[in-house]
Amino acid sequence: xxxxxxxISVYAWEGTDxxxxxxxxxxxxxxxxxxxxxxxxxxxxxxxxRKKSVSIFNLGKRIKAQDISLFTRQMATMMKAGVPLLQSxxxxxxxxxxxxxxxxxxxVKQEVAAGNSFAASLRKKPQYFDELYCNLVDAGEQAGALDxxxxxxxxxxxxxxxLKAKIKxxxxxxxxxxxxxxxxxxxxxxxxxxxxxxxxxxxxAELPGFTLMVISLSEFMQEYWWMMLGALVAAIFGFRRAFKxxxxxxxxxxxxxxxxxxxGALTYKSxxxxxxxxxxxxxxxxxxxxDALESVAGATGNVVFKRAVLRIRQDVSTGMQLNFAMRTSxxxxxMAIQMAAIGEESGALDDMLDKVAxxxxxxxxxxxxxxxxxxxxxxxxxxxxxxxxxVVAMYLPIFQLGSAI
Numbered sequence: 001x002x003x004x005x006x007x008i009s010v011y012a013w014e015g016t017d018x019x020x021x022x023x024x025x026x027x028x029x030x031x032x033x034x035x036x037x038x039x040x041x042x043x044x045x046x047x048x049x050r051k052k053s054v055s056i057f058n059l060g061k062r063i064k065a066q067d068i069s070l071f072t073r074q075m076a077t078m079m080k081a082g083v084p085l086l087q088s089x090x091x092x093x094x095x096x097x098x099x100x101x102x103x104x105x106x107x108v109k110q111e112v113a114a115g116n117s118f119a120a121s122l123r124k125k126p127q128y129f130d131e132l133y134c135n136l137v138d139a140g141e142q143a144g145a146l147d148x149x150x151x152x153x154x155x156x157x158x159x160x161x162x163l164k165a166k167i168k169x170x171x172x173x174x175x176x177x178x179x180x181x182x183x184x185x186x187x188x189x190x191x192x193x194x195x196x197x198x199x200x201x202x203x204x205a206e207l208p209g210f211t212l213m214v215i216s217l218s219e220f221m222q223e224y225w226w227m228m229l230g231a232l233v234a235a236i237f238g239f240r241r242a243f244k245x246x247x248x249x250x251x252x253x254x255x256x257x258x259x260x261x262x263x264g265a266l267t268y269k270s271x272x273x274x275x276x277x278x279x280x281x282x283x284x285x286x287x288x289x290x291d292a293l294e295s296v297a298g299a300t301g302n303v304v305f306k307r308a309v310l311r312i313r314q315d316v317s318t319g320m321q322l323n324f325a326m327r328t329s330x331x332x333x334x335m336a337i338q339m340a341a342i343g344e345e346s347g348a349l350d351d352m353l354d355k356v357a358x359x360x361x362x363x364x365x366x367x368x369x370x371x372x373x374x375x376x377x378x379x380x381x382x383x384x385x386x387x388x389x390x391v392v393a394m395y396l397p398i399f400q401l402g403s404a405i
Contacts, residue, residue, distance in 0.1 A: 011035045015046040026094070065164075067101045068128055069157040076154045079147035086113055104128065117141055132278065132295045133157075139285045149285055156281040160274065163361055167270055170368045171263070177379045181386060188390050190225060193218035196394045207397050214393040254303040266367050271302045272336055273360035275309065280353035290317045305331060322349070335359070 013035060014024050023044060027035050036046040071092060078088035089109035093102050104125065111121035119138035122129040133153060140149025197215055200207055207215075221228070242249040258264045278299040282292035293313035297306045308331040315325035323341035326332045336356050343352030 011049050011051055013039060013046060014048045015039055015044045018043055063100050063104060063128060065161050067098060069161050072150060072157050073154040076147060076150035079150055085118065132299055135295060136285050139287060143286060152281050152285060156277060159277055159361060163270055163273060163364060166364055166368045167266060170266060170371050173372060174375050174379060181383050185386055189218045189221045193394065200397055211393045211396055214390060251303040258304060262371060266364060267302065269360050270364050271300050271305045272333060273357050273364060275300050275305060276336060276353045277357035280350045280357055284350035289322065
């Protein structure tokens with residue numbers, strides 16, 4: 001029967017050195033007694049040793065893609081420095097503030113300590129380490145070049161997360177402003193307009209059509225606000241459920257996104273960048289092109305490109321050149337096709353694809369910056385028209401009354 005490994009925890013300690021100087025610090029270990037033994041070996045007389053408390057803000061903290069990216073970069077650094085694998089896990093796990101990430105690193109370490117390979121240990125955590133990640137680590141272990149492969153995986157993850165963050169920034173900003181505008185408009189219609197309506201009732205004069213329209217909208221909001229709020233919540237819940245459960249819905253959404261005026265170009269270029277970056281990383285790791293394309297298909301982030309890459313894989317497996325297969329797919333831009341052709345002719349396909357990825361990643365960066373600059377004045381105009389229109393509608397009768405007097 002296998003003995004379960006003791007849980008590693010972080011302990012805060014206090015003690016004095018040989019000169020009597022007070023010292024404090026943190027160490028990872030299985031229990032306070034072992035921590036004290038480690039301190040005595042270093043010539044420190046241990047005093048208090050207590051388990052480090054976990055902040056309430058970190059209790060429900062989830063593991064993010066950025067955490068996995070940081071873990072990969074740190075593992076690559078440790079491997080290049082010649083630090084043993086198990087010791088690397090201890091050092092890296094101790095550096096994470098997120099308890100969930102510490103637990104993950106410790107679980108992977110226990111799997112490796114039990115005799116499993118690093119790649120096999122990672123495959124037991126598919127929610128954090130995808131097939132592409134595990135395949136590259138496996139290739140590094142098989143070739144005896146784990147440090148080099150981890151460095152490539154780390155670069156790939158860092159650039160991928162940077163690209164995702166840029167796209168998220170472009171999408172989040174206008175949505176956040178529109179959401180705030182909706183809240184402000186709702187408050188004005190429900191709380192402010194009724195006050196003006198009471199004042200207008202004492203005028204005894206006919207109100208302008210614009211003012212009457214705003215008052216009618218206010219009355220509708222006061223009576224049916226709960227219904228509108230419920231419809232909005234139901235729409236959001238329905239969208240999330242459909243996105244999670246229905247592959248057909250996700251496919252239609254991906255196709256629709258590519259057709260939008262500004263967002264479509266951003267989505268298209270980011271998909272090309274992901275394709276080039278992923279294929280460059282896998283091919284440079286020594287993965288055969290046909291096998292690499294299978295991994296790349298799921299990493300493009302868009303069903304249109306996924307289907308195109310799967311067709312390319314089928315064509316390449318029959319002997320067709322990659323650049324010709326990319327051209328017949330009808331999805332990829334001419335620049336990416338030409339660079340792939342040069343790479344195949346010169347035997348430097350991974351380098352050429354890396355240049356394609358860098359080019360489109362920079363292009364996405366510029367598009368996001370330009371889009372943000374363009375959106376700011378546009379959003380200000382929309383807010384001005386909506387909020388300013390409500391204010392004008394309320395003060396218009398007062399202006400007319402003043403001119404009549």
